[in-house]
Amino acid sequence: MKIEDIRRNAFAMPVHSPSYPRPPFRFLQREYFIVSYETDPDALRAVVPEPLTPDGNLVHYEFIRMPDSSGFGNYTESGQVIPVVDAEGRKGSYTHAMYLDDEGPIAGGREIWGFPKKLGSPRLSIDGHDTLLGTLDYGSQRIATGTMGFKFRPLDLASEQKALADTPNYLLKVIPHVDGSARICELVRFHLRDVTVHGAWQGPGALELHAHALAPVADLPVRRVVGAKHLIADLTLDIGEVAFDYLAPAEAPKLVVNQ
Template sequence: MNSCTKLRGCVMTRPFSTPHVAPLYKALPYQYLGVRKISAYCRCDPDALRAFLPDEFELLGDVCEVFQLEAPDAGPLGHYSESGVVIPMTFDGTPGAHVALEYVSSDDSLAAGREIWGYPKKMAEVPFRSLENGGFESSTIRRGTTIISMKFTPGGDAFEKPVMQPRFQIKTFATADGTGWDLYQVIRNDLANVEVRDHQFGTVELELKGSDDDPLDRLGVESVIGAESTLIDFLLQGGRILKSLDAA
């Protein structure tokens, strides 16, 4: 295994990702500029949320975040949009949040997210647009079905948000013969150099439609306690391997 990476200030002698002659995504870090994100914070049935967490994580509270975002400049990943569900949790006593479902509009972002940090990304269309009233609307369309719809209007009340950073993910890869797993790791990912350029509380119209492949209907949403829109810059770096678990 080649241990030389650009993060350590040296030149790699092997490609960072496949295909070998033209890697799908480049080495870290990735500088994100002008990311617009709309979020709905939903009170849910705790038992429903718990079912979305890997066994290694403990649920923290009963509020999850449903988000949609547009990243117009993600460095070498270019322009893409994304959505997902984030659940507050703890690992070994440390609070953070787990991205339980995630949808993305580009193949390089999908592959990098899954292969580096273990984010559960799936391909989808995630159109995102500004509204004349200063709000935003976005939807997530997967295999021809709209599974998330959000319309954010500025001007809502402030509310208390759960802890949503750092992210804790499970990174796992199946063996080539399909009989088990090559690895099963707990990964921690922290954003760096975060700059909030705009923040607004607001109200949101939220619709979720689930299926066996995308079980958004099983979140047990009881109410929306608040919504926000943010515009941020940040640096996305490598994660930390906290624990390598038995993959057998």
């Protein structure tokens, strides 16, 4: 390969057969099952990176089915998203942990945006006749089980669509140097674009988390479930932007805001 060819074609690994195409990525009929719960505020503060701060003591535990994802195919993921406030006082969401069953979006999510993705075995299905069931196994061990009454009460579609489209999402991206030190260490911000919510419901929910050394979702323990909802939406995962560079010369934490 010539140097010019490498520079022109280098966007993902491996260069001769990338694990994923170039972003952005379009998702159709993406299905969310989200259980919101209160947790230990000290545990939250220990995992939310400055300059973000937790917005209360809530965690959203998510099970997500993605049956039609451009470039990524058909897969499922599960993990924890934390409501946060940035340094300018704006509310957002910080993705703390995510486990999924497809190599392409694991590689792409980590390398492009910095999603904290690891290999796991999540499932989202209807159990019996009236229960939405989400599970997550890590290896042979069950580490998360969520249940919700199936389509108990409808939610306002416009409100749910606005929340998905307007909420900034944050990730802590770390890419190592060849010596093992951090080459990239950034707080990344991204938005969901072209969002259409086809269905939205709420209902009674429950969530059980189990301790695991390498999949520590239970480190944010369930104190009280405060709500559960089920969404079906089309959306585009847009490219991200660097909100804060942890390797830049030391200064007071301040988010970068696009003008």
